[in-house]
Amino acid sequence: KQEVTQIPAALSVPEGENLVLNCSxxxxxxxxxxxxxxxxxxxxxSLLLIQxxxxxxxxxxxxASLDKxxxxxxxxxxxxxxxxxxxxxxxxxxYGGSQxxxxxxxxxxxxxxx
Amino acid sequence: xxxxxxxxxxxxxxxxQSMTLQCAQDMNHNSMYWYRQDPGMGLRLIYYSASEGTTDxxxxxxxxxxxxxxxxxxxxxxxxxxxxxxxxxxxxxxxxGRGEQYFGPGTRLTVT
Numbered sequence: 001k002q003e004v005t006q007i008p009a010a011l012s013v014p015e016g017e018n019l020v021l022n023c024s025x026x027x028x029x030x031x032x033x034x035x036x037x038x039x040x041x042x043x044x045x046s047l048l049l050i051q052x053x054x055x056x057x058x059x060x061x062x063x064a065s066l067d068k069x070x071x072x073x074x075x076x077x078x079x080x081x082x083x084x085x086x087x088x089x090x091x092x093x094x095y096g097g098s099q100x101x102x103x104x105x106x107x108x109x110x111x112x113x114x
Numbered sequence: 115x116x117x118x119x120x121x122x123x124x125x126x127x128x129x130x131q132s133m134t135l136q137c138a139q140d141m142n143h144n145s146m147y148w149y150r151q152d153p154g155m156g157l158r159l160i161y162y163s164a165s166e167g168t169t170d171x172x173x174x175x176x177x178x179x180x181x182x183x184x185x186x187x188x189x190x191x192x193x194x195x196x197x198x199x200x201x202x203x204x205x206x207x208x209x210x211g212r213g214e215q216y217f218g219p220g221t222r223l224t225v226t
Contacts, residue, residue, distance in 0.1 A: 031212050032212065032213060035213065036217075042219060042220070043118075043204055043217040043218050043219045043220050044157075044204070044206075044217040045217070046201075046214055046215065046216060049162075049214045068193075089156075089157070091157075093212040100145070100147060100158065100159055100161075100162030100164065100170060100172060100211065101159055101162075101172060101173070102147075102215060104156045104157040105156065106154075106156045107156070
């Protein structure tokens, strides 16, 4: 059974720092991996989606990488800002099985201090 | 475009009452999903609809029913609410199965 883990559960950094959020998954037979952001009391906002054939995706100050063989993905945030404070979730779709079952990690709560 | 909309935003029910959570998307997506989010448990899939006219159970379907009314709308019904169904409910949609998912703002449900 696919399991997705995000460590650490919480992270606090000063403004301007570059940082990396980690996501690991137990079954490497994934179809794609998606990173989301969730602000308190709000829904999830899609940040980046990486297909299984891709190694990385970039959007502005965000860069996500995927290493299927090691079961890992990282989300790199450059020059962090207080507005980046939120919970970041990663999720994977497996090959085979249900087309609906996106498996989520429990998230990393990021706090960027001014 | 509004994206994915959900109603109501908040709801308090007594044990045994019923209610329907509404979801609509205006992105012409084929697939739609219902999740619940609980502290310490993360997001879990309740039901999904790969396309209009089809629905399938997710990880935690017990106590819920769904209707894919048309391509735009996907509703979630609690027939007899229980305190264990206190949660935040999210609807999502994607263009195709296993595609990038877009989420609504959520419904915060409390069952007393």
